[in-house]
Amino acid sequence: MSAPPSSAPRWMLYGASGYTGRLIAEEALRRGHRPVLAGRSREKLTPLAEQLGLEVAVVGLEDVRGLVATLEGLPLVLHAAGPFVRTSEPMVQACLAAGAHYLDITGEIPVFENTFHHDAEARARGITLMSGVGFDVxxxxxxxxxxxxxxxxxxxxxxxxxxxxxxxxxxxxxxxxxxxxxxxxxxxxxxxxxxxxxxxxxxxxxxxxxxxxxxxxxxxxxxxxxxxxxxxxxxxxxxxxxxxxxxxxxxxxxxxxxxxxxxxxxxxxxxxxxxxxxxxxxxxxxxxxxxxxxxxxxxxxxxxxxxxxxYAFTAVAAVRAVEEVLAQKPLGAQTPARAFGADFVLxxxxxxxxxxxx
CATH class of the missing domain: 3.30.360.10 (Dihydrodipicolinate Reductase; domain 2)
Structure with a gap:
């Protein structure tokens, strides 16, 4: 596919073919974004990408080098592939290596703890790590x-x-x-x-x-x-x-x-x-x-x-969080309210x- 206009925010949505990933992709397009739809299955991604007119990136989470290479030129990943306790850490490591912001929609306690474990690394790399940009939390x-x-x-x-x-x-x-x-x-x-x-x-x-x-x-x-x-x-x-x-x-x-x-x-x-x-x-x-x-x-x-x-809330909140991170670029491991304030939900x-x- 041809590259999107430079004025349209371009970032990676990993897990785009899942139930919530599809809702996020549709909301992102409505808000003028051009996310790259990513995941491990071209068969699942292609119909959605053709429907929305978006790019596809096929890469597995076990391929950290491939993830880093795919992230070249992309400022941010919104990770929507669960269970996050299994999938988050490989993507966090890829984002740290690539210098890309990391967001996810988890509600899993071990994932939040792991995200904050990488706070110093994220600050050193000048990026944001933010878990829970959906209904929870x-x-x-x-x-x-x-x-x-x-x-x-x-x-x-x-x-x-x-x-x-x-x-x-x-x-x-x-x-x-x-x-x-x-x-x-x-x-x-x-x-x-x-x-x-x-x-x-x-x-x-x-x-x-x-x-x-x-x-x-x-x-x-x-x-x-x-x-x-x-x-x-x-x-x-x-x-x-x-x-x-x-x-x-x-x-x-x-x-x-x-x-x-x-x-x-x-x-x-x-x-x-x-x-x-x-x-x-x-x-x-x-x-x-x-x-x-x-x-x-x-x-x-x-x-x-x-x-x-x-789920309707998560689709909008996740894209709004992407917009705020790209605009504000808060450093290190963050929570939505600590980074954006109590009124962000409004x-x-x-x-x-x-x-x-x-």
Whole structure:
């Protein structure tokens, strides 16, 4: 294909043929970008590239030299190929070698920790490393910073998500990968194990009160770097029966997933049966967030955020993050809210934040 006009931002979208990658590619084109659609399968990439009129780069993640060569002349990679715990590090290494910014849409705790592990290298290379530029963790990270700024010296932070709709195959594979690791919370600045299903509570979201359970979201890492608050718990809204059943069934589920045959069967079922929400669901469903920061002297602040369905949000947020990184070029390992501010989420259409209540 002919090269795009010099005025059109040109960067690499790796994992472009996946469910979320396609949505990001379409959104990027709508916003005037000309990303190079990359991945390991020409067969999967070519139809999308022909539909959108974009370039294709075929390279596997095991080929680091090939990745570096492919990145020549490209300032940035948006990595959308999961499970990220398997795929992120090779691309990070390629970006460090090529001097290209690295962004991804992960929600996996080990990936966030690894990204921050490379902070000094990224600063030395003059590039940005930013994991979690989608539904997890852009909205929660921005809401965490918003409430933290209203309670200087806060020592506790709670974040809760209520999301509707089904997961994509990529999200389901990532969840399957992380499930055996169990629950986590942050206490005294350190990640600590937490029994799955323990700590149920009721949270008032903007539209309804729901039962939530502690779930190990990526915000346990990102909110710590964004706010410095040492005690963080992240929750997800679940039907009360499901939340209670999680505590009872998790030990058995963990043992089952330790068996290779069981895990591989689950992965095949995900690939064959999990499709992700359709266009109608993406346009109609909404997500709801709540955050509270508390200080030892009793000061506290709460805030609420309503936003579009998660995958629709991710497509726009990821491209907006690309735009901000190319414009601002923040150095080193970053979180979205630390780099762009608490109001970054409000630049995504359909996001509404409720003011702090006394």
């Amino acid at each position: 852009v909205p929660t990270d921005c809401l965490a910073r918003y409430v933290a700024e209203r309670v200087p010296g806060a020592h506790e932070l709670d974040l809760a998500i209520a999301a509707t709709g089904q997961a994509s195959a990529g999200t389901a594979r990532s969840a399957l990968e992380q499930l055996p690791s169990g629950g986590r919370v942050r206490r005294g600045g350190a990640l600590q194990p937490w029994p799955m299903g323990k700590g149920l509570r009721r949270v008032r979201f903007s539209d309804a009160e729901r039962t939530v359970a502690p779930i190990p979201w990526g915000d346990l890492v990102t909110a710590w770097h964004t706010t410095g608050i040492p005690n963080i718990t992240t929750y997800m809204a679940l039907p009360r029966g499901a939340a209670q059943a999680l505590r009872l069934t998790y030990p058995l589920l963990k043992r089952m997933l330790a068996v290779d045959a069981v895990r591989h069967t689950a992965e095949r079922l995900i690939e064959s049966r999990v499709q992700g929400p359709d266009a109608v669901a993406r346009s109609q469903n909404r997500s709801h967030l709540w955050a509270e920061a508390r200080a030892a002297d009793g000061r506290r602040a709460q805030a609420w955020l309503d936003l579009p369905e998660g 630049s995504i259409p359909g996001c509404q934040r409720q003011e702090v209540l006394p």
